[in-house]
Amino acid sequence: MEFFLVQLLNGISYGLLLFMLSSGLTIVFSLMGVLNFAHASFYMLGAYFAYQVSTVLGFWAGLVVAPLLVGLVGMAVERYGLRQVHKHGHVAELLFTFGLAYLIEEAVHLIWGRSALEYRVPPELDGPIFQIMGSPYPMYRTFMMLVSVAMLVSIWLALTRTRIGLVIQAALSHPETVEALGHNVPRVFMLVFGGGAALAGLAGVIGGAAFVTDPGMAVSVGPIVFVIVVVGGMGSLAGAFVASLLIGCLQNFSISLDWSLAGLFSWFGWMVGPDTPLWSLWNVKLSQAAPVLPYLLMVLMLIFRPKGLMGTREG
Amino acid sequence: MSTLRYRPLDLGRWIVWGATALLFALAPLMSDASFVLTLLSQMGILIIFALSYNMLLGQGGMLSFGHAVYSGLGAYFTVHALNLVGKGAFWFPVTLLPLVGGLAGLAFGLIFGYVTTKKSGTTFAMISLGIGEMVYACVLMFPAFFGGEGGISTNRVVGEPVLGLTYGPALQVYYLIAAWAFVSMAAMFALTQTPLGRMANAVRDNPERAEFVGYNTQRVRYLQMCLSAFFAGVAGGLSCINYEIVSAENVSALRSGGVLIATFIGGVGLFFGPILGAIVFTLFAIALSGFTKAWLLYLGLFFLAMVLYAPGGLAWLIAIQIPVLRARRFSELLWPYALALAAGLMLLCGLIGAVEMIYHLSLESAEESVIALAGLEVDVRALPSWLAVGALLAAGGVAMRHASRFVSARWHAIQQDIQRGAA
Amino acid sequence: MNGAAAIELLDVRKQFGATRIIQGVNLSVRQGERLAIIGPNGAGKSTLFNLISGRFPLTSGRIRLNGQDITGLPPYRINRLGLSRSFQVTNIFHRMSVYENIRCGVLWSLGYKYSFWHPVNRLRDVQRRAEETMERIGLARRRNVQAGVLSYAEQRALEIGITIAGGAEVILLDEPTAGMSRTETAQAVELIRTVTEGKTLIMVEHDMGVVFGLADRISVLVYGEVIATDTPEAVRANPAVQEAYLGGMHKEAAA
Ligand SMILES: Nc1ncnc2c1ncn2[C@@H]1O[C@H](COP(=O)(O)OP(=O)(O)O)[C@@H](O)[C@H]1O
Numbered sequence: 001m002e003f004f005l006v007q008l009l010n011g012i013s014y015g016l017l018l019f020m021l022s023s024g025l026t027i028v029f030s031l032m033g034v035l036n037f038a039h040a041s042f043y044m045l046g047a048y049f050a051y052q053v054s055t056v057l058g059f060w061a062g063l064v065v066a067p068l069l070v071g072l073v074g075m076a077v078e079r080y081g082l083r084q085v086h087k088h089g090h091v092a093e094l095l096f097t098f099g100l101a102y103l104i105e106e107a108v109h110l111i112w113g114r115s116a117l118e119y120r121v122p123p124e125l126d127g128p129i130f131q132i133m134g135s136p137y138p139m140y141r142t143f144m145m146l147v148s149v150a151m152l153v154s155i156w157l158a159l160t161r162t163r164i165g166l167v168i169q170a171a172l173s174h175p176e177t178v179e180a181l182g183h184n185v186p187r188v189f190m191l192v193f194g195g196g197a198a199l200a201g202l203a204g205v206i207g208g209a210a211f212v213t214d215p216g217m218a219v220s221v222g223p224i225v226f227v228i229v230v231v232g233g234m235g236s237l238a239g240a241f242v243a244s245l246l247i248g249c250l251q252n253f254s255i256s257l258d259w260s261l262a263g264l265f266s267w268f269g270w271m272v273g274p275d276t277p278l279w280s281l282w283n284v285k286l287s288q289a290a291p292v293l294p295y296l297l298m299v300l301m302l303i304f305r306p307k308g309l310m311g312t313r314e315g
Numbered sequence: 316m317s318t319l320r321y322r323p324l325d326l327g328r329w330i331v332w333g334a335t336a337l338l339f340a341l342a343p344l345m346s347d348a349s350f351v352l353t354l355l356s357q358m359g360i361l362i363i364f365a366l367s368y369n370m371l372l373g374q375g376g377m378l379s380f381g382h383a384v385y386s387g388l389g390a391y392f393t394v395h396a397l398n399l400v401g402k403g404a405f406w407f408p409v410t411l412l413p414l415v416g417g418l419a420g421l422a423f424g425l426i427f428g429y430v431t432t433k434k435s436g437t438t439f440a441m442i443s444l445g446i447g448e449m450v451y452a453c454v455l456m457f458p459a460f461f462g463g464e465g466g467i468s469t470n471r472v473v474g475e476p477v478l479g480l481t482y483g484p485a486l487q488v489y490y491l492i493a494a495w496a497f498v499s500m501a502a503m504f505a506l507t508q509t510p511l512g513r514m515a516n517a518v519r520d521n522p523e524r525a526e527f528v529g530y531n532t533q534r535v536r537y538l539q540m541c542l543s544a545f546f547a548g549v550a551g552g553l554s555c556i557n558y559e560i561v562s563a564e565n566v567s568a569l570r571s572g573g574v575l576i577a578t579f580i581g582g583v584g585l586f587f588g589p590i591l592g593a594i595v596f597t598l599f600a601i602a603l604s605g606f607t608k609a610w611l612l613y614l615g616l617f618f619l620a621m622v623l624y625a626p627g628g629l630a631w632l633i634a635i636q637i638p639v640l641r642a643r644r645f646s647e648l649l650w651p652y653a654l655a656l657a658a659g660l661m662l663l664c665g666l667i668g669a670v671e672m673i674y675h676l677s678l679e680s681a682e683e684s685v686i687a688l689a690g691l692e693v694d695v696r697a698l699p700s701w702l703a704v705g706a707l708l709a710a711g712g713v714a715m716r717h718a719s720r721f722v723s724a725r726w727h728a729i730q731q732d733i734q735r736g737a738a
Numbered sequence: 739m740n741g742a743a744a745i746e747l748l749d750v751r752k753q754f755g756a757t758r759i760i761q762g763v764n765l766s767v768r769q770g771e772r773l774a775i776i777g778p779n780g781a782g783k784s785t786l787f788n789l790i791s792g793r794f795p796l797t798s799g800r801i802r803l804n805g806q807d808i809t810g811l812p813p814y815r816i817n818r819l820g821l822s823r824s825f826q827v828t829n830i831f832h833r834m835s836v837y838e839n840i841r842c843g844v845l846w847s848l849g850y851k852y853s854f855w856h857p858v859n860r861l862r863d864v865q866r867r868a869e870e871t872m873e874r875i876g877l878a879r880r881r882n883v884q885a886g887v888l889s890y891a892e893q894r895a896l897e898i899g900i901t902i903a904g905g906a907e908v909i910l911l912d913e914p915t916a917g918m919s920r921t922e923t924a925q926a927v928e929l930i931r932t933v934t935e936g937k938t939l940i941m942v943e944h945d946m947g948v949v950f951g952l953a954d955r956i957s958v959l960v961y962g963e964v965i966a967t968d969t970p971e972a973v974r975a976n977p978a979v980q981e982a983y984l985g986g987m988h989k990e991a992a993a
Pocket residue numbers: 754759777778779780781782783784785786
């Protein structure tokens with residue numbers, strides 16, 4: 001029970017972090033039709049910028065400054081890159097962001113080197129905050145959740161209370177009407193793209209400190225975020241939210257369980273041992289299979305419910 | 316009349332294919348250096364892989380981020396077949412072993428393709444990425460079959476030599492690769508000229524209309540995908556024979572990204588584009604990686620520049636010169652081209668200077684602050700070096716702006732004349 | 739076989755969200771007949787075509803093609819059963835040549851399906867049919883031109899060419915002359931008349947001259963309902979039609 005609660009909380013905090021990433025990706029996708037392959041690279045940039053800032057001004061300055069910087073980078077990318085390839089269609093845009101992801105990773109190699117950075121949780125957030133049935137729960141995890149929820153609320157306010165928010169909402173439900181809204185569409189695009197990048201940057205700041213800040217962090221989280229968008233349903237914010245939590249929990253639970261199919265079989269009374277055909281398949285522990293599960297979920301979703309959890313559009 | 320029209324075209328085709336075969340046969344004579352042979356073998360494999368990738372991207376409009384799945388799994392099955400032959404479990408000529416890779420690729424194409432080709436466009440791209448990640452994770456999960464991180468090594472010199480071919484010497488391996496590359500090339504070209512090949516183009520251009528002339532677009536994409544996976548598997552089989560090792564890297568996202576970049580740089584719109592791309596990419600990878608650790612950065616920049624300014628790739632850049640050459644107007648472009656080239660070189664020098672200097676600074680090499688760039692001693696901690704690099708970049712940028720205006724003005728004038736002449 | 743129904747619509751309905759666009763259409767078109775569908779903009783004519791050809795699913799009702807139920811079939815299955823359509827907004831393969839466009843319309847009907855073993859340039863029957871079709875739509879001389887750079891009228895002709903190339907027995911044309919000049923329209927009407935000789939034709943058309951010249955019968959669609967189906971003369975004289983449609987047209991023209 002205690003194990004369950006701790007894992008659940010960890011799953012939720014990780015899921016919320018994933019939602020910080022997938023929400024930006026979803027909004028940009030719905031509004032502009034651009035699937036930003038470099039989205040996870042902005043996540044990585046957030047962590048690196050925050051590290052750089054924190055070496056001079058401390059963690060809290062990094063928390064504020066780094067997402068803003070990443071947002072600026074995002075706006076520049078939209079203005080000087082994406083807008084140019086827009087006329088060649090969505091595949092060209094995707095290729096552009098793919099190249100960009102490649103480039104950002106190499107630039108990070110170039111500037112910060114290939115090994116992980118010493119970017120750590122600040123001392124004031126280190127240590128336990130409360131006890132769950134006798135075992136301590138880390139303060140930083142709680143802080144992660146707080147930031148994510150604060151961000152969730154601000155996204156929601158921005159979507160419902162501002163003019164740009166209304167444009168975005170209209171775009172989410174009726175993508176074809178964006179052009180007709182009479183706003184300065186290129187400017188809206190630039191701001192939204194920058195905003196999405198800043199969100200990813202923020203996720204990078206807190207995720208980088210919680211997990212690891214190294215040049216592989218974009219590649220390790222990027223595909224998961226894409227899976228979330230597919231599983232949630234392309235262009236659905238609510239779907240992305242549910243899928244983020246789902247995958248966050250799935251990953252946290254699976255890495256700590258050593259169930260296997262062989263165990264399941266023996267539970268039914270079928271004995272399988274090393275001589276059984278395909279033994280290595282039956283004997284895989286859930287914890288070993290953890291990296292595959294999100295993708296498996298995606299494949300199953302595509303076969304049985306191609307629209308995704310809450311999608312309305314056929315891709 | 317219509318039969319007559321095809322005769323000269325057929326003749327041209329014979330010449331092109333003959334020349335290609337000759338090129339493959341004579342290429343190793345260029346030099347005795349062993350790295351040339353390594354380079355050529357790698358090119359041959361990548362040519363097949365890139366052409367098979369272009370069956371998706373260029374011909375079917377499917378942008379895949381997971382094509383290494385098919386070549387990689389093809390390679391794994393080939394390595395097991397080769398090892399079994401080595402143990403004497405059964406007899407199979409090494410010459411035909413890439414076929415095993417191809418069939419494995421085809422089999423996985425049939426399985427995974429069924430899922431990925433349910434969608435097209437952006438969603439297809441995402442799913443292909445997901446499948447790629449899934450297979451990569453699986454490869455690490457089953458070390459018994461895939462050999463874990465270290466992979467599986469093999470020895471290609473097995474069994475009785477057939478027709479005297481042992482595949483011990485690298486030259487024999489090169490000719491094996493060349494022969495397979497040539498046959499695959501011809502087969503993939505022939506495929507573009509079949510009903511399925513033509514309809515793959517139609518589905519790429521306008522999937523909706525294709526449905527209203529009787530074609531199930533999903534089925535067209537699926538079949539195209541399976542055939543493409545077959546050739547990817549052949550490329551994987553050849554790489555297994557060439558390197559005598561297959562590891563998780565063979566199915567990695569890095570490989571998938573590499574073939575995408577190679578194909579795109581070469582040009583997706585023309586059949587020979589990916590061949591060009593494979594050659595350029597291999598040169599980049601082998602030649603440049605020896606000089607600088609930042610070669611991937613240069614490759615990325617080159618790729619982005621192509622996406623932004625020449626989305627048709629190198630093949631397209633070459634092809635659009637042909638009408639100008641025909642109209643005998645190319646000489647008017649020489650001067651603008653030369654200027655653009657000079658400006659480009661200036662930009663490139665500035666860029667290389669900046670990249671190499673930053674790289675040096677970050678490489679925690681505190682002791683040494685002087686590096687050699689193009690024969691010059693450059694102190695990366697001195698202001699003048701940075702000023703020089705900055706000046707090069709700025710001047711190159713300005714020059715490039717002017718040169719590109721000059722080129723495009725001349726270009727448009729010539730195009731207009733050509734069109735007026737045709738009308 | 740004249741007399742048997744080529745197309746039958748039984749109480750066909752279509753809603754987009756809560757909006758009812760097609761509200762219970764019943765229609766029967768005999769084999770070999772030419773039916774024109776007229777009606778004001780937004781009446782649902784194109785939507786009706788989209789339902790018949792399988793582009794949209796029906797909300798309710800049945801559709802039969804030559805007696806066979808085709809409700810809910812995907813477009814390619816319906817096409818294989820011998821129904822072919824054109825689009826109001828030109829819908830061609832822009833990056834392919836005229837010849838290749840037409841060939842796309844031919845391949846399935848001659849049984850080549852998804853073949854990846856026939857070299858397409860050696861298929862004499864495909865070649866003959868494609869050349870013939872190009873001849874008929876008057877684009878033989880533009881054979882190797884990329885479809886995207888054709889003039890508007892030529893693209894409309896190509897649209898019809900792709901539609902008829904497969905030799906379907908039932909042809910649906912959605913505003914084939916929209917946006918054409920007088921002379922172009924006259925040519926297009928001649929083209930339509932010859933290429934649909936002996937076939938069942940359903941067409942949406944705004945130009946009354948075209949409609950009265952070509953059609954055996956006319957259906958008037960208003961707000962998703964067929965208010966009359968009759969011979970051209972009878973429709974012209976029908977007071978309800980005049981009220982709902984022709985009168986409206988005059989008012990529109992006056993405004
Ligand atoms: N895919 C769609 N989604 C929602 N509404 C549609 C769709 N297609 C058509 N409509 C609506 O249906 C009505 C009829 O359109 P249409 O069939 O194109 O009219 P017509 O061809 O008679 O001019 C219009 O009001 C149009 O807005």
